[in-house]
Amino acid sequence: MSNDAGRLHVVATPIGNLEDISPRAVRVLGEVALVAAEDTRHSGGLLNHLGLKTPLVSLHEHNEAQRIDTVLARLQAGDDIALVSDAGTPLISDPGYRLVRMAQQAGIEVVAVPGASSVTAALSVAGLPTDRFVFEGFLPARASARRQRIKALASLSSTLVLFEAARRLPAALADLQVVMGGEREIALCRELTKRFETARLLPLEQMREWVESDADCRRGEVVLVIGPPAEAQAPPPVLPAPEVLALLRAEGLGARSAARVASRLTGQSVNALYDMASGQPRTPG
Secondary structure (H helix, E strand, C coil), rough: CCCCCCCEEEECEEECCHHHHHHHHHHHHCCCCEEEECCHHHHHHHHHHHHHCCCCCEECCCCHHHHHHHHCCCCCCHCCEEECCCCEECCCCCCHHHHHHHHHHHEEEEEEECCHHHHHHHHHHCCCCCCCCEEEEEECCCHHHHHHHHHHHCCCCCEEEEEEEEHHHHHHHHHHHHHHHHCCCEEEECCCCCCCCEEEEEHHHHHHHHHHCCHHHCCCCCCECCCCHHHHHCCCCCCCCHHHHHHHHCCCCCCHHHHHHHHHHHCCHHHHHHHHHCCCCCCCC
């Protein structure tokens, strides 16, 4: 990293509730020489709310390629710059990837200032497995392309996180149901951290019916969290204790060691399994 260059701070901002901004984010936004914002009007309102006067420059999907050289030149001249999106963590279905990549390649330090994200917020309230998840972003707008993409995702053994425009929600849910089946669990997380926040978990068929019957569900910002297929959630089969013991003994374990391992696998008593492995039933004393 260049000692003379400034730093690029990737700053998360609230997804709704302004109280969610961190003290560190406020400090960084006040200290940097420039804020590169997806929408300067939106971010300008946030800065005004925070009482900050930091200059803003727009950096969005339509001008990012043209603005990168200018922003990089400021960084290389020693200016610290903050990158923000309209809401949440930049680069998560938002612009900024090109700038961060080129800053890295230019030897400029890139610093994360973490905070709000609709992806992690939705996962935290969905009621679905979170040990493994895949973030897909927005599904294609065209029906044929959307169904093809859903087919490619349907068999993944991880929880899926999708963004969807509220106006396309009924059509997207219909396609999800056709491809994945009506029993697949899905959580609708809408307007997270805002006044009308909603998080509801239902089978796909019931979710589609609820959304079609309630116009409020078709308003605001929407995150969909889809559970893995039922077979992916089933616990692995456990062999009967005698078979487990036989396999362990065949691998060369002694009766006591085999009993200890089999106990952890089956939940049965070590003593009972040792008696079974050694062929010496214990007599009551």
